[in-house]
Structures are given as structure tokens and as C-alpha cells.
Amino acid sequence: DAGVIQSPRHEVTEMGQEVTLRCKPISGHNSLFWYRQTMMRGLELLIYFNNNVPIDDSGMPEDRFSAKMPNASFSTLKIQPSEPRDSAVYFCASSLQTGGGELFFGEGSRLTVL
């Protein structure tokens, strides 16, 4: 398996623009997680899905952030409008199950908002 695939790997945009990050989880995994990594705050869980259903979005910083999982093989994280403080590396991870399964992370999408 190719692992968790994220795109784009790098994104540079201007403040106010819409940003869409994409994730393809490992086939057969039924849980998907979006994390944000910054120097100041480390790794933060934004939202996770189980069987394509959002279970906990309490980590989503504000209404500018939204995530969807229309099917088992695709998820998006959207920021609209983007702000400089959203600059971070965004990771998608999937696991075979919640309740103890190993998280498999993608290589991340590095977002820079100017």
C-alpha cells in the first residue's frame, strides 16, 4: 500500500484565499484524523472521522475551518478565508480502528499564508 497520501505537499497563499488540503487514507482503514503541527502548539488534533462520519471536531479552531469525508477514500480540510496564523504543517492520519489502532500519518501539507 502507498500509505496515506496528502496533497498538496506545499501551499503558499495570500491571506483571505481559500485553501483546500486533501487526503487519501490507507485502503481499509475506517478512521481518519486531521492534525496541525506548529512550533508553538505542537501536534493538535483538529477533527476525526469514523466510517466517514465526523465524530469529534472540538479541535477545529474556528468556523473558518471545515472538513469533509464524502467517502472512505477521500477527505478534505478547507480553510476559508485563510490567515497568516493558519501557517502550519497539516497532517492526515488513518487507522484501522479507533480504540487502540496505530495511527498512520501522511507526509503532511505545509501551508504558508502570507
Add this chain to the structure above:
Amino acid sequence: GENVEQHPSTLSVQEGDSAVIKCTYSDSASNYFPWYKQELGKGPQLIIDIRSNVGEKKDQRIAVTLNKTAKHFSLHITETQPEDSAVYFCAASSNFGNEKLTFGTGTRLTIIP
């Protein structure tokens, strides 16, 4: 909520020596403690985990110990090699699962050849 503290933030050891990274957690209900390794430009990767019904777990050169009374757990790497250079994260959750993992702030480990 859970708070995980990790020390040290940076660690340099000579190749072949041992490295120890320590974490403390605040929620006495936490019962699952994984360790992840993140190489430059990559996502974190699980290297070992331990559950609260076990005090120690070992996998080749890597071992993790857990002291529930003191609420701390540690990662031990013996016979360090250059490929061990990376950032290591501890984490904790309270439901034996990965849904609400709280990560430590990371330790940048450098192995000096």
C-alpha cells in the same frame, strides 16, 4: 483535559550510548501511551506503545517504562545509531485508543557519530 509534558526538548548523545526521554501526564484516567518518531519532512510513525496494565515493554533496542503512580513514562533507546536521529513524541489517551491522543512537545534527538 490531559496535559503531557516532555523532557528534554533536545538531546545529543554519542553513537552507541543510550538515550532516555521522559514524559509526565496529568489525567490519572489515561491508559494508553504511544511513542512516535518523526523524521525530517515526514509524518510521525509509531515506534512503540504501552498500556496501563503493563509496566514495561521492549522491542529490540527500544523500551518504554510506565509508572502509573507517579504518572510518568519514559522511552529508552540503547546502542544508538545515526538513524535514530529524529524528533520523538510521547502521547497519552484515556480510552485505550487513539481518538483523543494528547501529544508531548517533542524531543529532538541527535546522534553524534
